[in-house]
Amino acid sequence: MNLWLQLTVLLVTMMALMTLGWRWQQRHRNAGIVDVLWSTGVGLGAVLAALTSRGAATPRCIVGVLGSIWASRLAWHLWQRVRREDEDGRYRQLRAHWRGDAWKFFLFFQGQALSVPLFALPFMAAARNPMAAFTPAVMVGIAIWCIGVAGESIADRQLARFRHDPAHRGKTCRDGLWRYSRHPNYFFEWLHWFAYVALAWASPLAWLAWSGPIVMYVFLRWISGVAFTEAQALRSRGEDYREYLRTTPMLIPWFPKSSSSNRGTP
Template structure:
């Protein structure tokens, strides 16, 4: 198992360094965002390809995370391509002192860092493909209650991501909504249906992985994902920007849950 995981990391690192080289060429570090979903799914695929036999759990984990990664990568690609570098990376470029010093800074602080984070997050879909838990043994490799619960949570999370993104895309495409705050559909139940969806997806995948031999060792992976989504690069960063752009955002925060979905307050 450990040899396969080391090979997976080498492949991921090579992929991120190659992407970094492209970003330098086109002067756009934000292409790394498009690769986030596929990067989390890639180690599951390389694990599956290296194994001689495949359990139902291994194939399920690989299939689900490939579905999630492909959807997210395609959505971000359609949304971001042709719109220049994201403001976060523009600021990083300015703080680094311009294009030339930003080249090596982006390699270490953007691409290699995201490689390490995505690889750690993806541990459940790698480790979960090996063996059977000594505490949760099911006949003939069948899935147990934790796995089916994980599938259900995964589906809920994927639905929140996909539907929330589509609702936001349609809202922004309507010229009459220019300058308005999106507070409809799933966005009336949580201010961040896509971030909640991500958290649910990886919680579900980890529950499936817990039925594997070493799955219990991966429980920190979804917690790291949720920490980033809630406290660092996701919700916290976005809400500071939204508060500056929309005068009615404070009222929106009062009415709508910040993460876990619930009916909006009146």
């Protein structure tokens, strides 16, 4: 199957899924389902690439397995939050801003559907790798994938454990990885996309694999990640989160600065 046909099949599938998701959120008043469906859709892109691309069997299998495992873990984690918790503050803010306009939410869901084929491009590129052997580039890709998925899983568990303690209500998580980055889950999510750059090293479409880390960084940094998350955190946690902003690196983990409360008065 050629690339354009793969992307068209994926897009049509996602538009249908996102329409069902939009109807679900209309009933349940929880737009967080869009993130669950987005993750699921990107995983479907990996499986589609593995089944219908023209590369060697080994890279196709690796792409299908790694992409679907990553997507399944993320979708399941997000579904647990959607199922057990109230609507995320980012979506509550959108609902208030749009005054609950169903049509605007429908367009929002379809916009997410449009983004899925974009994020599936690295899978399509890697699945066209003609090299059947486990080359050094493939081993590097698998290693990056393991580090990225493990780091994201650890960060998600640390945050979930913190959030589930009622004593932490209104406070900012600084446990584990969250001491060294305000968004360690986003960092490892971004890192994970470099795996497909390595897996696509010998592919005729290798350059397309770079769309993963580049586009993901743009989305996380300026569109749907850091900006929205931190705006909501400032509304809900106020000065505690402002202190966190001052002391903790935004994305790439590094040692935090000294808290202003621990500094002497000049």
